[in-house]
Amino acid sequence: MSQKKYVDLKKGRSAFLETLKQCTFRLNPATSTRLLRNLSNQLKKFSANVRKVKIAANAKRDEDLANEMLGCQCFLDALSFEADMWIYLKEGEPEKAWGALVDAEENMALSKRAYDDEEAFSIFQRNYLEMEKLLFPKLKFQSAAFYHDPGKCTICDKKMADCDHIPGKIYFGQVCLEYGFKTMGAEHVALVDEPHDRKCIMVKYRAPGEDWVNIFTGETEPFDPAKEKDDQEHPMVSGIIMTFDFPPGTKL
Amino acid sequence: MNEKANVSSGSFIEVVKEPVDLSMLEDGIFLLPHGKDNEKLLFASTSTPVHKLLNQNNLKISFSVNQVENFREQRGGDWYGPIIFYGASIISQNPQCIDISLGIIANYLSDYFKGGVGNKNAKLVVIKEVTKSTKYIRVNYDGPIEGLKEIPEMLNSEESK
Numbered sequence: 001m002s003q004k005k006y007v008d009l010k011k012g013r014s015a016f017l018e019t020l021k022q023c024t025f026r027l028n029p030a031t032s033t034r035l036l037r038n039l040s041n042q043l044k045k046f047s048a049n050v051r052k053v054k055i056a057a058n059a060k061r062d063e064d065l066a067n068e069m070l071g072c073q074c075f076l077d078a079l080s081f082e083a084d085m086w087i088y089l090k091e092g093e094p095e096k097a098w099g100a101l102v103d104a105e106e107n108m109a110l111s112k113r114a115y116d117d118e119e120a121f122s123i124f125q126r127n128y129l130e131m132e133k134l135l136f137p138k139l140k141f142q143s144a145a146f147y148h149d150p151g152k153c154t155i156c157d158k159k160m161a162d163c164d165h166i167p168g169k170i171y172f173g174q175v176c177l178e179y180g181f182k183t184m185g186a187e188h189v190a191l192v193d194e195p196h197d198r199k200c201i202m203v204k205y206r207a208p209g210e211d212w213v214n215i216f217t218g219e220t221e222p223f224d225p226a227k228e229k230d231d232q233e234h235p236m237v238s239g240i241i242m243t244f245d246f247p248p249g250t251k252l
Numbered sequence: 253m254n255e256k257a258n259v260s261s262g263s264f265i266e267v268v269k270e271p272v273d274l275s276m277l278e279d280g281i282f283l284l285p286h287g288k289d290n291e292k293l294l295f296a297s298t299s300t301p302v303h304k305l306l307n308q309n310n311l312k313i314s315f316s317v318n319q320v321e322n323f324r325e326q327r328g329g330d331w332y333g334p335i336i337f338y339g340a341s342i343i344s345q346n347p348q349c350i351d352i353s354l355g356i357i358a359n360y361l362s363d364y365f366k367g368g369v370g371n372k373n374a375k376l377v378v379i380k381e382v383t384k385s386t387k388y389i390r391v392n393y394d395g396p397i398e399g400l401k402e403i404p405e406m407l408n409s410e411e412s413k
Contacts, residue, residue, distance in 0.1 A: 105369050112367030129369050143328040147289055148297070149321060160300055161318040164308065167301045168364045178300065185289070187324070194329030194370045242327065 009065075012053070016072055019046060020124040023079050029086045036083045036090075043080035047073050054173045055252055066173030071115025074248055075124075078107035082126070089135065094216035095203060098136055102198040104128060107248045114170055114249065137215060140202045141195035144241045145188050148181040154250050175249035189241050202239035208232050256395030257403070259410050267388035268379060270335060277381075280314030280342050281306065281349065284335040284379070289322055297325040299334040305360055311346075311353050314339075330394075331361055333376035340381040350380065351404045358400040365397070374400060380407050 019042075026039055054069035081104035088097035105128045112121070152158065154177045155165045165176040191202075204212040204221065209232065211220040223230075260267060264274050270284045271293065283303060285293035295317075303317045326332040338350055346352075357376070365372045378391045389410045391403050 109367035109369070113363065132369075141329075143326065145324065145326045147294065147322055147324055150300075150317075150323065161316070161320070164304065166304045166308075166360070168360070178297070190328070192328050194372065196327040196329055198369065200327070 009053075012050070015046070016050075016076075017119065017123060019043070019076070020079075020120055024124055027079060027082055027086070029090060031086070033087055033090050036087050040080045040083035040087070043076050043083065047076040047080065050076060058172045058174065058252060061172065063172045067170060068115045068117075070170065070173040070249055071111045071113075071117055072120075074107040074111035074114060075117070075120055077248065078104045078111060079124070081107060094136065098139075098201070098216070099199055101128065101132065101135075103248075105198065110175070110248045114173070137218075139215065140239075141192050141198065142200040142202065142239055142241050143190050143192040143195050144186065144200070145190070146242075147183075147185040147187060149183045150181075151178040152180040153177075154179055154246075170249070173249075174252045175247070177247065177250040179246070179250075197243055199243050200240050202237050204239075205235060205237045207235050212238070256393060256399050257406055258392040259389065259406050261382075261387065261389040261410050261413075264385065264388055267390045268337070274385060277337060277339060278314065279339045281311060281339070281353070282315050282337040283313060283317075284337050284377075286324055286335065289324075292322040293320070294322050294324050295320045296332055296334040297323040298332060299323070301360070302334050302336070302357060305356050306353050309352070309356050311349055311356075329370055330373040330375055331364070331397075333357070333374060335377040335379065337379045338381060340384045343380065350378065350407065351401070354378070354400045354403055358397050361397045361400075372397070376400065376403075378403050378407070380411075382411055 023039070023043075026035065031039075050069050050073040054066050054073060057063075057066035057069055081100045085097045085100035085104065088094070088100055104126075108126065108128065111117070151160055153160050153163050153165050153167075155171050155174060156163050160167070160178045165171060167176050167178050169176050202215055204214050206212045206223055211223050213220055268274075268284070270286065271288050272284050276282075283295065283299045285295050287294045299320065300317050300323075303313050303315075306313055336353070342349055357374075361372075361374055373395055374397050375394045378393065380389045381387075382389060389407050391406050393400065393403055
């Protein structure tokens with residue numbers, strides 16, 4: 001490791017830990033929306049800079065540094081998503097707030113996997129599952145089962161069966177994932193307590209002949225028979241059964 | 253019957269309910285299909301990582317995921333593993349092959365789920381050929397990742413009955 005690289009990383013590390021300390025004080029709903037937005041933007045910029053170091057480490061095949069930077073990047077992204085969650089809640093958009101909390105959870109989990117940074121996790125501690133219970137109603141999750149043809153590997157872009165990368169593992173700061181299916185077919189959707197994707201939730205429901213009830217707010221929303229198919233006999237639900245975003249860390 | 257697992261034994265037809273012929277399973281370790289879709293065999297999407305994990309740890313699977321055209325993915329919070337078949341000859345050559353492969357899978361899953369929210373279970377089917385083309389034992393496991401290491405004991409216990 002060159003002297004310059006060592007000094008740069010040391011500076012970056014101090015700035016990272018200082019940012020975490022700042023978040024322990026400012027990352028809460030009492031902070032003004034303006035300052036939370038500033039904090040979220042500041043975290044996003046910091047994360048983008050960390051990503052550049054990660055990409056450079058990946059190019060130089062420095063796996064330890066690349067994984068450390070992935071851990072750091074995901075930690076900053078988790079904090080940024082948490083700031084977004086508080087902003088959405090303060091602005092009366094609980095569904096978006098839920099999505100931001102799930103993004104925070106996923107990034108924090110990957111941060112722990114990529115580089116279990118004891119110092120960082122001792123400075124800033126969060127139990128996102130408890131936060132879910134405190135801030136949101138108990139949600140019903142949905143789990144889809146589907147068929148697909150063989151996909152490609154995010155690490156090397158070869159057909160997944162033809163390379164040595166194992167889906168779910170981290171290689172040089174990047175998570176291996178199978179993607180790029182040409183054909184997909186739905187099999188079923190089930191209600192589950194533990195979903196793969198916590199963004200797959202029921203958002204609203206309605207009894208026959210009545211208006212929709214938003215699960216987050218409890219408020220009613222008008223049902224429009226001209227635009228929506230009606231069912232006069234059975235209760236109806238509306239929600240998310242699948243998302244197609246790349247999970248954190250799967251794109252370098 | 254174990255709380256986390258359903259254990260059964262019998263002939264090939266009684267135990268191996270998947271669309272596969274005994275003649276297809278010569279010697280070795282195989283991943284079996286879960287069913288068929290439009291005449292194409294359907295394999296769990298986790299067959300690919302399991303195939304690579306075992307192969308990279310010198311447990312050669314006598315079947316290539318290259319041949320699979322159709323995978324079934326279940327987006328539940330649990331891990332839906334493949335059906336793993338261990339032939340009698342491979343067990344006699346390497347008596348620890350079931351223990352070792354389940355240990356490899358358990359380590360992979362512990363890392364995969366590290367730091368995540370909620371309780372994550374593993375679902376996995378293990379079929380052991382006890383005597384060539386005659387007696388088979390099947391464990392349908394659905395429980396915590398740490399419990400995967402108990403499967404060999406479940407197989408042995410059924411075998412000694």
